Amino acid sequence: FSYTGSLRPYRVSPRRPVAEGILLPDYAADGDPRAEQAAPARSTPPVVSAAQAEKLRAVCRMGREIVDAAHRVIKPGVTTDEIDRVVHDKHMEPRAYPAPLNYHNFPKSVCTSVNEVVCHAGIPDMRQLEDGDIVNIDVSPIFDGGPRSLGAQRLRRDTRVQTLSSDAPPAHSGRSVSQAIDACKPGFFYRDVGGIITSHINGCGFAVDKTYCGHGVGEYFHCAPNIPHYAGNKAKFVMKVGHCFTIEPMINTGTWKDVHWADGWTAVTKDGKPSAQFEHQLLMHESGAEILTARLPTSPPLWWE
Numbered sequence: 324f325s326y327t328g329s330l331r332p333y334r335v336s337p338r339r340p341v342a343e344g345i346l347l348p349d350y351a352a353d354g355d356p357r358a359e360q361a362a363p364a365r366s367t368p369p370v371v372s373a374a375q376a377e378k379l380r381a382v383c384r385m386g387r388e389i390v391d392a393a394h395r396v397i398k399p400g401v402t403t404d405e406i407d408r409v410v411h412d413k414h415m416e417p418r419a420y421p422a423p424l425n426y427h428n429f430p431k432s433v434c435t436s437v438n439e440v441v442c443h444a445g446i447p448d449m450r451q452l453e454d455g456d457i458v459n460i461d462v463s464p465i466f467d468g469g470p471r472s473l474g475a476q477r478l479r480r481d482t483r484v485q486t487l488s489s490d491a492p493p494a495h496s497g498r499s500v501s502q503a504i505d506a507c508k509p510g511f512f513y514r515d516v517g518g519i520i521t522s523h524i525n526g527c528g529f530a531v532d533k534t535y536c537g538h539g540v541g542e543y544f545h546c547a548p549n550i551p552h553y554a555g556n557k558a559k560f561v562m563k564v565g566h567c568f569t570i571e572p573m574i575n576t577g578t579w580k581d582v583h584w585a586d587g588w589t590a591v592t593k594d595g596k597p598s599a600q601f602e603h604q605l606l607m608h609e610s611g612a613e614i615l616t617a618r619l620p621t622s623p624p625l626w627w628e
Contacts, residue, residue: 329439335431364541365546370563390462410433439592440590442459442535516550548566
C-alpha cells in the first residue's frame with residue numbers, strides 16, 4: 324500500500340465488551356444501521372421538540388465530559404488504544420453506548436485521527452503518541468433511547484500539540500467554526516456555512532477538505548441536513564428552529580484531497596501533510612444557535628489558550 328505520510332497502522336486490540344443492560348443500537352450485533360438508513364430524517368432535517376432538546380443538552384454534556392477525560396490522558400507515550408479504553412469506560416459509567424462501536428463494523432468506541440489522518444474514523448491502535456502529534460478525538464454517546472443524541476461528536480478541538488504555534492490548523496479550524504456559528508440563524512442557507520469557513524481558512528494558507536461534511540444529529544447518528552464546509556457547494560435546506568446539526572471542518576495544511584487506507588476507514592491527506600478538525604453540535608433557536616457541546620469550566624485548556 325502506498326502510504327502518503329509517516330503514519331502506519333499498528334496492532335488493534337480486541338473489541339471491548341459493553342456492560343449488560345445498556346441500550347444497544349440496531350447495528351451493535353451486525354454492523355448494519357438499518358433504522359438510520361430507512362428513517363425519513365435521512366432526507367428531511369428533523370425538528371427537535373422541547374422534550375428532545377432537554378435530552379440533547381444532557382447527553383451533550385455527557386459527551387463533553389467524556390471527551391475531556393480523553394483529553395486529560397493524551398501525552399507522548401500514550402497509545403490511542405488507551406484513549407479508546409478511557410472513552411469506552413467513561414461511556415459505561417452512565418450506561419451509555421459509544422456510537423462508533425460496530426457502526427458499519429467500526430471496531431472501536433472512539434475515533435482517534437493523528438497527524439495526516441483527516442477524519443472518518445482513525446482506528447485506535449497500539450502506536451504510542453509522539454511529541455508534536457495532532458490528535459483528534461471523536462466521541463459520540465447514545466443514551467436514553469431517544470433522541471440518541473451524539474453529543475460531543477468529533478470534538479476535535481481537544482488536541483494536544485506540543486510543537487505547533489497558535490497559527491496551526493487546529494486553532495484556525497476552531498476560529499472558522501466560531502465564525503460560522505455566529506452567522507447561524509433561522510433562514511440562513513446551510514450551503515453558506517462553507518463560504519464563511521473557506522474565506523477564513525484559505526486566507527490563512529490552508530485548505531478545507533471537500534469530501535466530508537457536517538450533518539444533522541439527534542435520534543440517529545447521521546441524518547439531514549448535510550453541511551459541506553467549502554465555498555460554492557450545493558447543499559439543500561435553510562436553518563429552522565429545532566434543527567440540530569454539526570459544523571466540523573477538516574483543515575489541511577496542503578491539498579484538500581484525501582485517500583483511504585486499505586482498512587476502508589482511515590482517510591488521510593493525499594500529500595501526507597497534517598490535518599486537524601474542530602466541531603460543535605448546535606441546536607437552532609429563534610435567536611441563533613445554541614452550542615450544545617460547549618466547553619465546561621472544568622475542561623482542560625487548549626494549548627493555544
